[in-house]
Amino acid sequence: FKKTTSIVLTLVMVLSLVSAIPFATVSAYVAGGISGTTGRGQTESDPVVVNTFAELNAALRHAEIKYIKAISPNTLSAISVSSTASNRNVMSLNNTDKHLTVEGTWDFTNNGTCDHLISVSGATLELAGSGTIRYSHNKMGGSGAVIKVHSSGTLKVLSNSITLEGYGVSDLYDAWGDPVYEKENQSRAIYVDGGKLEINGGTYKGACYAFYPGDNYYVESVYITNNATATIKGGAYSTQKYDSGAIYNGGLRIINSPNALIKGGMFDGIRVESADGTDSIYNHLYRGTRMI
Numbered sequence: 001f002k003k004t005t006s007i008v009l010t011l012v013m014v015l016s017l018v019s020a021i022p023f024a025t026v027s028a029y030v031a032g033g034i035s036g037t038t039g040r041g042q043t044e045s046d047p048v049v050v051n052t053f054a055e056l057n058a059a060l061r062h063a064e065i066k067y068i069k070a071i072s073p074n075t076l077s078a079i080s081v082s083s084t085a086s087n088r089n090v091m092s093l094n095n096t097d098k099h100l101t102v103e104g105t106w107d108f109t110n111n112g113t114c115d116h117l118i119s120v121s122g123a124t125l126e127l128a129g130s131g132t133i134r135y136s137h138n139k140m141g142g143s144g145a146v147i148k149v150h151s152s153g154t155l156k157v158l159s160n161s162i163t164l165e166g167y168g169v170s171d172l173y174d175a176w177g178d179p180v181y182e183k184e185n186q187s188r189a190i191y192v193d194g195g196k197l198e199i200n201g202g203t204y205k206g207a208c209y210a211f212y213p214g215d216n217y218y219v220e221s222v223y224i225t226n227n228a229t230a231t232i233k234g235g236a237y238s239t240q241k242y243d244s245g246a247i248y249n250g251g252l253r254i255i256n257s258p259n260a261l262i263k264g265g266m267f268d269g270i271r272v273e274s275a276d277g278t279d280s281i282y283n284h285l286y287r288g289t290r291m292i
Contacts, residue, residue: 072104088115151194160201
């Protein structure tokens with residue numbers, strides 16, 4: 001009996017020790033799992049390297065890939081993209097955190113079916129590198145953003161050298177060859193709808209092409225709304241318009257988001273709005289930050 005008890009106690013001790021040993025999470029993804037790519041995507045030193053839109057789209061959606069390096073295919077023409085997703089995005093993170101390093105210029109265009117290019121929802125996207133993501137479209141209304149951050153998403157721009165450019169354009173012309181003015185056809189670099197945003201630097205541009213002449217509209221490169229949380233530490237924020245309509249330019253627009261904080265940056269302009277009309281830019285400047 002004593003010998004049996006001793007054996008049982010020994011087994012219990014061994015099992016308790018085994019259960020205390022931490023097991024590393026092993027990814028099922030192997031290098032080359034997405035055709036044409038290299039790397040396993042589990043560390044920053046061994047990212048999944050992509051060179052085409054199809055590869056980038058697949059890597060962003062893959063639940064087992066954490067690190068991606070997107071090297072531009074250097075095509076002479078823009079990459080035409082479309083969307084069948086319910087929230088009208090082209091690419092999404094599939095609710096998994098991603099670290100995306102962008103190199104070279106990625107130029108995307110859409111014929112009006114997409115609300116935005118990259119959707120960040122239920123996950124965190126870290127953006128690094130020295131490349132450019134450019135998105136042009138002719139969709140009226142919507143966010144028109146290169147990156148849209150939803151209420152459950154977080155975007156962290158780690159790089160000081162990244163560039164995001166959004167262009168709202170018109171390819172509709174009347175019988176005389178003049179552009180048909182489309183209401184609210186605009187685009188932004190980033191649109192934050194109740195989510196979280198942290199920008200350390202970079203260059204951001206929003207642009208519109210055509211509005212009804214005489215109408216007043218706002219164009220911004222970064223749009224923060226719906227009680228979003230944001231910290232902007234640096235970067236350059238500009239806008240551009242291509243027609244003679246009365247359009248107010250502003251690099252940054254904050255609406256009903258008291259937790260948006262500005263610590264630095266260069267802006268074409270900053271517009272702050274709230275439901276009760278009492279908010280002002282001074283409520284969003286970090287202590288010691290001043291406007292010049």
